[in-house]
Amino acid sequence: MSQLLGDIAAILIGLSGIAVIIGVVLIKRGNRVWHPRVMLTATALAGLFLVFYLLKWGLYGTTRYVGPEEWRGAYYALLISHTFLAALNGPLVIWLIYNALKGRFNIHRAWARWTVPIWLYVAATGWIIDQVLARYGESAGGIRF
Ligand code: HEM
Structure with missing residues (x-):
């Protein structure tokens, strides 16, 4: 169940990354109708990701890396950069949408x-971390209901 969650x-964070790429392509082609729709979909997918992630965390706690020692450093570098940038991404996305809705497109663009x-880094590394833990992860315990 833990791995399923x-x-x-x-999958949700991966789909949100794909939606972001589509949203960028759309605005580069000047599509101001579908760009916001696709970007808001990407945001909703990222929000859903957070729900599943927190559910997993609450139910099963964190997962420890028990893979090859020579990869431990690289794994933690990935995990720490992923976590830090994921936390940063939330406020950045809210700020982006806020400025877009206010019509401040210069700020939005910058x-x-x-x-x-x-966002793309967080999505890609999130997916990679899940794959690594599917193979080399061990439950570190958590709240059980
Ligand atoms: C989190 C969601 C969003 C992301 C990541 C995002 C990202 C982007 C990117 C990368 C560009 C192109 C910047 C460039 O040309 O280099 C752009 C432009 C634009 N976005 Fe968004 N966007 C988001 C949400 C929205 C929303 C909700 C709206 C509308 C209400 C919107 C309206 C626009 C418009 C009109 C432009 C063109 C601005 C211009 O060239 O003057 N975006 N956005």
Whole structure:
């Protein structure tokens, strides 16, 4: 069940990354109708990801890395950068949407240049971390209902 919740979360964050790429392509082609729709879908997918992720966390606690020692450093570098940027991504996305809805597109564009790569990094590394833990993870315990 723990891995299933993790897999659903990983699929959702992966889909949100794909939606962000489609949203960028749309606005580069000048599509101001579908760009917001697709970006808001990407945001909803990322929000759903958070629900599944927190559910997994609450039910099963964290997962410890028990894979090859020579990869431990690389794994933690990925995990720490992923967690830090994921926390940063939330406020950035709210700020982006806020400015877009206010019609402040210069500010929106300037911040979007930073937010999009961060979002894609978080989505890609989230997916990778889930795959690594599916193979080399061990439950570290948590609240059980
Ligand atoms: C989190 C969601 C969003 C992200 C990540 C995002 C990202 C982007 C990106 C990357 C660009 C192109 C920047 C460039 O040309 O280099 C852009 C432009 C634009 N976005 Fe968004 N966007 C989001 C949500 C929205 C929403 C909700 C709206 C509308 C209400 C919107 C309206 C626009 C418009 C009109 C432009 C063109 C601005 C211009 O060139 O003057 N975006 N956005």
